[in-house]
Amino acid sequence: MAKKKGFIENLGKIYGFYTVGFLVFVVIMAVLEQIGVPNKVIGYLFIAMTICIYAVIGVLARTAQVSQYYVAGREVPPVFNGMATAADWMSGASFVGMAGSLYILGYDGLAFVVGWTGGYVLVAILLAPYLRKFGAYTVPDFLGSRYGGNVARLIGIVILFCCSFTYVTAQTYATGIITSRFLQIPFEWAVFIGLTGILVCSMLGGMRGVTWTQVAQYIVLIVAYMVPVIILSFQVTGVPIPQLMYGGVLSKITALEQSIGVSKLTVEPFTHYNPLNFFGLIVCLMLGTASLPHILMRFFTTPSVRSARLSVGWALLFIFFLYFTAPAYATFAKYEIYANVIGSQITELPEWVNLWSNVGLLSVADGNGDGILQLAELKINRDIVVLATPEIAGLPYVISGLVAAGGLSAALSTADGLLLAIANAFSHDVYYRMVNPKADAESRLIVARILLVVIAFGAAMLARTKPADILSMVAWAFSIAASGLFPALVLGIWWKRANTAGAISGMLVGFGVCLWYLVGTRYGGMDLIFGIGNISAGLFGIPAAFITMIVVSLATKAPSSDMQRFIDELRVPRGKSLAQNR
Amino acid sequence: MAKNKNEQHWAKTRTLMLIVLSIWAFFSFFIHAFVRHLNEISFLGFPFGFYMASQGALVAFVVLIFWYSNRQGKIDKEFDFHEKSESK
Incomplete structure (x- = not known):
C-alpha cells in the first residue's frame, strides 16, 4: 500500500x-x-x-x-x-x-x-x-x-x-x-x-x-x-x-x-x-x-x-x-x-x-493534356x-x-x-x-x-x-450513442419524474429511429428527409427519444420515494457512493 | 419559501447549469450563424468567423469548464455539501 x-x-x-x-x-x-x-x-x-x-x-x-x-x-x-x-x-x-x-x-x-x-x-x-x-x-x-x-x-x-x-x-x-x-x-x-x-x-x-x-x-x-x-x-x-x-x-x-x-x-x-x-x-x-x-x-x-x-x-x-x-x-x-x-x-x-x-x-491525371499539374x-x-x-x-x-x-x-x-x-x-x-x-x-x-x-x-x-462499411459506420457511433443513451442519462439525473417505463421506451425509440434512418438512407434507398445527411441521423433519434421518454414517464407512475431520495443523494457531492460494489 | 437545504442547493446548481448551457450554446451555434459577416473582420490575420470556429470557441469551452467547476465548488461549500476528505 x-x-x-x-x-x-x-x-x-x-x-x-x-x-x-x-x-x-x-x-x-x-x-x-x-x-x-x-x-x-x-x-x-x-x-x-x-x-x-x-x-x-x-x-x-x-x-x-x-x-x-x-x-x-x-x-x-x-x-x-x-x-x-x-x-x-x-x-x-x-x-x-x-x-x-x-x-x-x-x-x-x-x-x-x-x-x-x-x-x-x-x-x-x-x-x-x-x-x-x-x-x-x-x-x-x-x-x-x-x-x-x-x-x-x-x-x-x-x-x-x-x-x-x-x-x-x-x-x-x-x-x-x-x-x-x-x-x-x-x-x-x-x-x-x-x-x-x-x-x-x-x-x-x-x-x-x-x-x-x-x-x-x-x-x-x-x-x-x-x-x-x-x-x-x-x-x-x-x-x-x-x-x-x-x-x-x-x-x-x-x-x-x-x-x-x-x-x-x-x-x-x-x-x-x-x-x-x-x-x-x-x-x-x-x-x-x-x-x-x-x-x-x-x-x-x-x-x-x-x-x-x-x-x-x-x-x-x-x-x-x-x-x-x-x-x-x-x-x-x-x-x-x-x-x-x-x-x-x-x-x-x-x-x-x-x-x-502506388x-x-x-x-x-493530366485531364487537359497540357503536361502541367492543375489543382x-x-x-x-x-x-x-x-x-x-x-x-x-x-x-x-x-x-x-x-x-x-x-x-x-x-x-x-x-x-x-x-x-x-x-x-x-x-x-x-x-x-x-x-x-x-x-x-x-x-x-x-x-x-x-x-x-x-x-x-x-x-x-x-x-x-x-x-x-469498408464498418469503417464508415464509425461516424454513426455518435448519433447512436446520442439517440440511445443521452436522454436516459441526463434525465435520470436532472428530472426526478423520469421513470423506468419512460427510460426503456425512450432508449428503444431513440435507438430505433436513429438506426432506421441510418440503415434506410444507406442501404434501403430511402430519400434524405430535409436533406439531413446520414451522419447526422441523431437529429431524428435525439428528439424522438426525449419526447417518448417524457410522455411515457408522465403517463405512468412517478418513481418511488426511495428512488427520489436516491436522486437527492446523487446530486450532493458529499457522502458515500451509492452503488453497491464490492 | 420554506425549501429544504437539498432543494436550495439544487436550485442554485440548476441556475448555474442554465447559465453555462447558454454560454455553451452561444459558442457552439449562435456565433457560427454569423460567420459570413464575421469573416469580414480580420483578427490576428484570420477571418474572424473562421477563427471563432477553429480556436475561439474551443478556448471558450476550456475556460467555461474550469469556471463552472470553480463556481459549483463554491455552491457545494455554501451548503456544506462538499467533500471534506480531499485535501486539494
Whole structure:
C-alpha cells in the first residue's frame, strides 16, 4: 500500500522522466538516420519502442483487485485523468484523419473541431460529477440502478455494444495499417501485432493498466503531432508557433485559390454542408461525445466528485492542444501543395507523389493534356494528409517515424478504452449483475479477461477483412450513442419524474429511429428527409427519444420515494457512493 | 419559501447549469450563424468567423469548464455539501 501511494505522489516525476526519455529516443533516431541507418530500421525501432513501452506499463500495472481492474482504484488525479481521457478520446481518426478532413472540407470541416470539443461542456455540467457520485463501474450499471432493473441495463448494453464495437474494429484496422506500412509486413498479420499491443496494456491491469498507458500514449501522440507543424511553420513563416501563424498563410491560400479560380474557397463557409447539416452535425457530435461509455467511464476513476469535474476541464485542455493545431496542419499542408506542387510539370513531380499513388491514396491525371499539374487534376485521400506532410515538405524520415508512432498511440489508446468498456459491460453487468451475482472477485476478473481477449480477437478478425462499411459506420457511433443513451442519462439525473417505463421506451425509440434512418438512407434507398445527411441521423433519434421518454414517464407512475431520495443523494457531492460494489 | 437545504442547493446548481448551457450554446451555434459577416473582420490575420470556429470557441469551452467547476465548488461549500476528505 505504501508503495502505491508513492507512485501516485511521484506521477509528475515519473512521467517527466518518461517524456525526457522519449525525446532522447527521438534524437537518437535522428542521429542514426544521419549516419546512414536505413529508413526501414528506423520505422521498426519506432513501432517496437511504442509497443514495448506500453507492454512494460501494462505489466507493471497488473492487478488482482476488482476496483483496481474496473476503475483504477479511484485514485487517478484530475490532471492525469485528463491526459488519459484525451488519449482515450483522440482516435486514429482524430490524429490521422481530422487535418485531412479540414484540408478537403475547409471551413465546413470545423464542424468536427467544434462538435468534438463542445461535448465536454455537457459532460462536465450534466453527467460526469453525478455518475462519479453514483460510483458505478460501468454506464449500464447506472442505468440499471436508476431505472430499477435489468431491462434498462440490458438495453444500455446493446446500445453500448453497437456504438463501441464498430469503433474498436476501426481502431484495430488503423493500428494494422500503420504497423504494416512501417514494418513492411502484410496487413493481415500486422493487425495481430496491433492486437498484441492492445491486449498487453489492458489484460493484466484492466482500467489501471489502461489509465497509466494512456497517459504515456498522450505524451507520444501530442509530441508527434506538434513537431512536424512547428517545423513547417518555421520554414514557411519564420515563427515556430503554427497555431498563431497560419492566419497569414490562410490569406495567401485564399489569394492563390482566387487566382487559380477555385470554386470552393477554403475559408468560405457552407460550401460542402448547408447550414442545417453543419449545425446538425455539431449537435450530434456533441451529444454523442457526452454519451459514449468509454469516455464517461474515465470519470469514474477520479478520487472525488470535485476532481471528476475538474478532470473534464483538463481533458478538454489536452484535447484542445491537438484540435487547435489540426487546422494549422491542414493549412500548411495545403500551402505546401499549392505553392510547390500545383503548376509543376507532371513528369517532374517529387518522389512522394509516386509512393502514395502506388498505394492508391493519391492520383494524378493530366485531364487537359497540357503536361502541367492543375489543382483539379490532383486527387488526395484525406487519410494521408497528416502521414504524408513530412515527406511533402521534405523533412527527414525520423519525423515520419515519429508521426507513425503518434498515430499508433492514438489508435491503441482508443482501442484500449473501447475494448475495456465493452468487456466490462459484459463481465460486470451481464455476468456479475445478471447471471451470477454471487461470483467472487477472482472468477469475476477471470471472466472479464476472457471476454476482453474474445472481443479483441473478434474485432481483429473483422478488421482483417478490411470491412469498408464498418469503417464508415464509425461516424454513426455518435448519433447512436446520442439517440440511445443521452436522454436516459441526463434525465435520470436532472428530472426526478423520469421513470423506468419512460427510460426503456425512450432508449428503444431513440435507438430505433436513429438506426432506421441510418440503415434506410444507406442501404434501403430511402430519400434524405430535409436533406439531413446520414451522419447526422441523431437529429431524428435525439428528439424522438426525449419526447417518448417524457410522455411515457408522465403517463405512468412517478418513481418511488426511495428512488427520489436516491436522486437527492446523487446530486450532493458529499457522502458515500451509492452503488453497491464490492 | 420554506425549501429544504437539498432543494436550495439544487436550485442554485440548476441556475448555474442554465447559465453555462447558454454560454455553451452561444459558442457552439449562435456565433457560427454569423460567420459570413464575421469573416469580414480580420483578427490576428484570420477571418474572424473562421477563427471563432477553429480556436475561439474551443478556448471558450476550456475556460467555461474550469469556471463552472470553480463556481459549483463554491455552491457545494455554501451548503456544506462538499467533500471534506480531499485535501486539494
